[in-house]
Amino acid sequence: MMLEIDRLTAGYGRVRVLHEVSLSVDEGEIVALVGPNGAGKSTLLRAVTAMIPDRSGSVRVAGRELIGAAVEDIAAAGVAHVPEGRRLFPGLTVRDNLRLGGWVPRNGDLGPVLELFPRLADRLGQVAGSMSGGEQQMCAIARALMGRPRLLLIDELSLGLAPLVVDEILERLAGIAGTGTGVLLVEQDAGAALEVADRGYVLELGRIGLSGTAAELAADPRMRSAYLGGDPPQTPVS
Incomplete structure (x- = not known):
């Protein structure tokens, strides 16, 4: 279990x-x-x-x-937690938000999460706070998954x-x-x-x-x- x-x-x-x-x-x-x-x-x-x-x-x-x-x-x-309200770092890019999620186990490979949420691949250089709510939720889940x-x-x-x-x-x-x-x-x-x-x-x-x-x-x-x-x-x- x-x-x-x-x-x-x-x-x-x-x-x-x-x-x-x-x-x-x-x-x-x-x-x-x-x-x-x-x-x-x-x-x-x-x-x-x-x-x-x-x-x-x-x-x-x-x-x-x-x-x-x-x-x-x-x-x-x-254990990874996607909190209510997403809690991204709105002033950082999508790429930087994702990388912050990879500190355990020092995983910097964006490939698996971008395959899961391909829309984020076009947003990597975009400031996270400027995305739509749905894209921010995708980013929040993808960030949590970066730690495998x-x-x-x-x-x-x-x-x-x-x-x-x-x-x-x-x-x-x-x-x-x-x-x-x-x-x-x-x-x-x-x-x-x-x-x-x-x-x-x-x-x-x-x-x-x-x-x-x-x-x-x-x-x-x-x-x-x-x-x-x-x-x-x-x-x-x-």
């Missing part, structure tokens, strides 16, 4: 956001984490990457315990992007997973996330409410009613 989270509890100061959350991501698997605003989805990613120091439980990547590890050790273990991660965490991929652009980027996730990288996709658009995911979890008020394969979740009446914009299937009247 690439990522194993067991009874993870985390929050901000005295405020607990996550309550004994357990989930997993296998090698080469795309797992969606969906749920309403304020459920704790972004907090979970921050807890995995030690952006929140106050944590308890267990977080293991490829069998290595990361609770108590420093941020740089987590990166060295093969074992586990890729993506926070709110679709935020502020047009649906066609979201679809274009989501299609690339299968190629990423195909290299053996596990992907944990935090996404408010549950329908889009489940279309590309192998499995999924629903986080509600800091706890896992539902879990299953993507197909099982998409067919679940509770999921359909609350997150997929449709009424639950009606029971025939006999």
Whole structure:
């Protein structure tokens, strides 16, 4: 198992956001984490990457315990985080943003990420902040991939992007997973996330409410009613 989270509890100061959350991501698997605003989805990613120091439980990547590890050790273990809002260096070129992502393991080869996102090949000399939102998201994911991660965490991929652009980027996730990288996709658009995911979890008020394969979740009446914009299937009247 690439990522194993067991009874993870985390929050901000005295405020607990996550309550004994357990989930997993296998090698080469795309797992969606969906749920309403304020459920704790972004907090979970921050807890995995030690952006929140106050944590308890267990977080293991490829069998290595990361609770108590420093941020740089987590990166060295093969974890890459694409944060909400992308967080590029807007005044630097696309090329320089990508190179900053390659510090582990000192990988400067742009070829694989440009093959995955060919649009960036024409933008290498362009200042990142002048690109469209979709291109910036591509750059943010490509930057994370420069370190050749074992586990890729993506926070709110679709935020502020047009649906066609979201679809274009989501299609690339299968190629990423195909290299053996596990992907944990935090996404408010549950329908889009489940279309590309192998499995999924629903986080509600800091706890896992539902879990299953993507197909099982998409067919679940509770999921359909609350997150997929449709009424639950009606029971025939006999």
